[in-house]
Amino acid sequence: MSTDEKHRSAWLPPRWFIRAAWWVHRRLYAAGGTRFLRRPRPDRAGMLRLTTVGRRTGQERSVILSYVPDGSTYVTLAMNGWADPPPAWWLNLKATPEALAETVDGPRQVRAHEAIGPERERLWSLLAAADDGWGELDDFAARRSHQTPVVVLEVAEPTS
Template identity: 60%
Template sequence: MGSTEHDHSPPRLPPRWFVRAFWAGHRLLCRVSGGRAGLSRPRPGKYGMLRLHTVGRRTGKPRAVILAYFEDGPNLVLLAMNGWGDPPPAWWLNLSDRPEARVDLVGEQRSVRAREAQGEERERLWARWGDYSKSTEELNGFAALRSRRTPVVVLEPKT
């Protein structure tokens, strides 16, 4: 585990039922509004929200989830955390099996290919996530809640 992730005591999270209910409501809002509500572009100090479409690794069925992201050149950057819970999120397991996916952004759709950032790139992108949290210290505190290193996921445009 990187020392940048686990240097501080973890903050308190809301109850798991609350996190799940919030995201279910967010997905519903996005779905019923046709994406006009619930998706946003990143701006200084605030991450954006996108809808990621994957294929279930066990079922082969389409799956969709709304996630926070920021842009790094043409790439979109996500954190593979499960409400900061310990298990990996299903969307990341799906992408690990089938990295081709589609994203809905405000006013556009993109075909992408996912990969996990490694080494220096990962450290750079992790530090940038601190710009979209209250602080890097807070981000590191949340990461400390997990027994495994939080993957930084890069969605590259599929050409």
Template identity: 50%
Template sequence: MSAAERTGWLPPRWVKWLAWKIHRGIYNRSGGRLGLSLPRDDEHYGTLHLTVPGRRTGEPRGVILGYFEDGPNLVTMAMNGWEDPEPAWWLNLQAHPDAEVVVADGKRPVRGRAAEGEERTRLWARWQQIDKHLDAWAARRSKPTAVVILEPR
């Protein structure tokens, strides 16, 4: 096994930033018609658009995230491209837990929270089915990566 396979190689930060910017641009320019997808099975996550008020300004802030469904809940991770610090959307959601998501099949009002204990362990294991490098990538961060649950309101 090569070093890249053991550590879960990631592209440079500027490549990730550019990819996120292009993805958001496609979503915004298409009026939300392109850029989102539903999870296909236990091995493919979907993409959603989360809108949460900014913690300082109160202005709506949007981000596109990967997710899977756990019953009525949507589950994502506060990973910031597997680098420090915490992503701004997660800090905003902690300050203002009520948010809105748009998934490929419509809008949903949600309340965000971090999974803890056994629930976090179970959901982390589900992410490992989707992403084989999950533990290696999470080890790059100085803090544990939050597993975020978006519950229907």
């Protein structure tokens, strides 16, 4: 099987299904708070709630993201269900990199940046090793017209 055939064979659910799942997840997390977040394990990504400031509205916006830890930082992918457009939370972070990340260990102020070069390659491998949450990274990323940003959330300090 050629590389192109392999990339095309990576199955994704229909877009309507992904959007419906996001809607359900947002409602569950809104109702349950951090109870539904999970701690990462060596074989599984964790889940955190990231609260950004809307670049247009100035209002707080929250989203649940899969992440892997890298020392004291959280690493995630700026993807929109593998669709081509960037997710709104990433556009918000590009405008205002300061945000709040809530994990099972509590809330932390973070500052975001996009990993590039060797840092990106190292973190991409780290994300690919957590075999749930993203699936076959290289296969799905090949569906996009641009490189998927690897986002590093550097912990500033715990909040009260």
